Amino acid sequence: MTTAKFITFEGIDGAGKSSQIARCGAWLQARGIDFVHTREPGGTPLGEKLRELLLHEDMHLETEAMLMFAARREHLAALIEPALARGTWVVSDRFSDATFAYQVGGRGLDADKFRRLEQWVHPDRQPDLTFLFDLDPAIAAQRLAGTGQAPDRFEREQADFFARVRAAYLARATADPTRFCVIDATGTPEAIGARLEDTLRERFGS
Ligand SMILES: Nc1ncnc2c1ncn2[C@@H]1O[C@H](COP(=O)(O)OP(=O)(O)O)[C@@H](O)[C@H]1O
Numbered sequence: 411m412t413t414a415k416f417i418t419f420e421g422i423d424g425a426g427k428s429s430q431i432a433r434c435g436a437w438l439q440a441r442g443i444d445f446v447h448t449r450e451p452g453g454t455p456l457g458e459k460l461r462e463l464l465l466h467e468d469m470h471l472e473t474e475a476m477l478m479f480a481a482r483r484e485h486l487a488a489l490i491e492p493a494l495a496r497g498t499w500v501v502s503d504r505f506s507d508a509t510f511a512y513q514v515g516g517r518g519l520d521a522d523k524f525r526r527l528e529q530w531v532h533p534d535r536q537p538d539l540t541f542l543f544d545l546d547p548a549i550a551a552q553r554l555a556g557t558g559q560a561p562d563r564f565e566r567e568q569a570d571f572f573a574r575v576r577a578a579y580l581a582r583a584t585a586d587p588t589r590f591c592v593i594d595a596t597g598t599p600e601a602i603g604a605r606l607e608d609t610l611r612e613r614f615g616s
């Protein structure tokens with residue numbers, strides 16, 4: 411049996427991650443691979459309660475960042491590590507790269523503090539593959555407006571915030587090109603899906 415893999419999806423809000431996670435799940439299912447689809451913040455009963463607070467309550471920016479890591483600690487302990495240990499793949503809508511992009515890049519918090527927190531919370535775990543959906547914030551904002559859904563605390567941020575988040579994501583990807591697959595999210599859903607499947611095949615075989 412091949413070792414279970416940990417795959418994450420990242421990008422600014424509206425880049426199209428959620429739409430493509432389903433395609434990743436279908437690819438795994440077609441190969442008889444057991445997997446769990448989860449998300450951050452969230453993924454556990456406690457994590458989902460923290461998500462509600464994070465998306466809707468005003469709070470100090472460091473409180474926000476630490477709650478992201480608190481939810482992640484629970485997620486690793488209760489879902490991610492047990493799943494991988496029993497051979498179940500994990501597909502997560504966001505992980506620690508999001509904290510470096512949003513809280514460090516977007517909010518301007520000190521990267522060193524969160525590198526230490528990352529070392530504390532998951533010293534020996536990083537995703538095997540991270541898809542980064544890269545998109546101009548103006549296009550992402552148009553897509554989000556088209557959904558007609560009320561924006562949360564993050565989605566209400568302005569274009570300059572998302573420009574910083576995008577730049578921080580791209581810097582993470584440049585620093586770790588083996589783990590990251592950067593996807594140009596301006597393509598059609600079909601073109602992006604084909605690229606995603608090619609990458610899954612290249613990394614994990616058909
Ligand atoms: N490749 C694409 N081209 C155009 N619109 C897209 C594309 N992918 C997703 N969308 C639309 O953009 C909106 C946001 O997509 P979503 O997958 O929810 O983004 P995210 O999860 O990254 O916030 C949705 O209305 C979705 O239908």
Ligand SMILES: Cc1cn([C@H]2C[C@H](O)[C@@H](COP(=O)(O)OP(=O)(O)O)O2)c(=O)[nH]c1=O
Pocket residue numbers: 423424428449450451478503504505506507508509510512513564565
């Ligand atoms: C995991 C994580 C998410 N976030 C933010 C990014 C998103 O705006 C928000 C929720 O993510 P997401 O689930 O992508 O939102 P949606 O369901 O609206 O597509 O949380 C951070 O700021 N830091 C983090 O560490």
